Amino acid sequence: MKQNIAIIMGGYSSEYNISIKSGNVVFEHLDDKKFNKYRVIISKEGWAYLDESEVKHPIDKSDFSITLSGKKIRFDCVFNAIHGTPGEDGLMQAYFELLGIPQTSCGHYQAALTFNKRDLLSTLRPHGIKCAESFLLDLGDPIDETAIVEKVGLPCFVKANKAGSSYGVTKVYKQEELKKAVEVAFEEDDEIIIESFLDGTEVSVGVITYQGKVTVLPITEIVSENDFFDFAAKYQGQSQEITPARISRAKEQKVSAIAKEVYEILKLDGFSRSEYIFVGDEPYLLEVNTTPGLTEESILPKQAREAGISLEELFESSILEALKK
Secondary structure, three states, X not given: OXXXXXXXXXXXXXXXXXXXXXXXXXXXXXXXXXXXXXXEEEEOOEEEEEOOOOOEEEOEXXXXXXXXXXXXXXXXXXXXXXXXXXXXXXHHHHHHHHHOOOEOOOOHHHHHHHHOHHHHXXXXXXXXXXXXXXXXXXXXXXXXXXXXXXXXXXXXXXXXXXXXXXXXXXXXXXXXXXXXXXXXXXXOOOEEEEEEOOOOOEXXXXXXXXXXXXXXXXXXXXXXXXXXXXXXHHHOOOEEEEOXXXXXXXHHHHHHHHHHHHHHHOOOOOEEEEEEEEXXXXXXXXXXXXXXXXXXXXXXXXXXXXXXXXXXXXXXXXXXXXXXX
């Protein structure tokens, strides 16, 4: 008997459209001979199942079910393809945990922790994970530009603390540019993190649980045509994403081991993608994504293909792992 799989996509953040693309890729590649697939749009306007005729049917939030032709349909598993809130910050995970419905991403605590860049880095530093120097600001705090520059130097990155796809990120070269960059970051979040610039090779490392085993995927080297790996570089082709990365075997082994260690320290499961910059031979962690992009342009699917894992196999394994929880 085929299992009912809800593929949730959309969300409440600036990453809504990217998530829709990711969700549709999952929908297209999941084997419909094995699964009954349902696209579920999560938006501020409401939650709805989107049928093949693009007609929306409301979700009953009391048990996350739908009613079609008078028949109630429940889901055996949820494939989480939401980037940003509420799919990457722990809210949907907690909701499904309360309902007892398996879902493909990590648990609610891990999602909340990794989505908060400040808390993530604070958790990992005691384990010896190297990170950039940082300065923290909350909305309403006085902005002491001199103190910021003394702490992190120039150039530096001003980032929204809880956002993805490089929304709310500015590279700042001059002290007088800080105020505007802070304003941009506060448009995305009421907390920001200002980090020192790390000059070196940037890589992205996918770590997943695949067929019951924690697996580090082939590493991707990021070469942006822009000043940094911003939205246009990520999604509009303004970068080279080279898999496998053009780094030494020693660097590959070191960053792979650290990425796996981070995955295990945080007790993650499902998909993850972490970003690092090499300063000399040392990888410095930038962030960890627990619902990484799954579009055709996204890094993790490319890494999986390099490892000989098709999207069909990747997504099916994710569901089977979720059902084991």
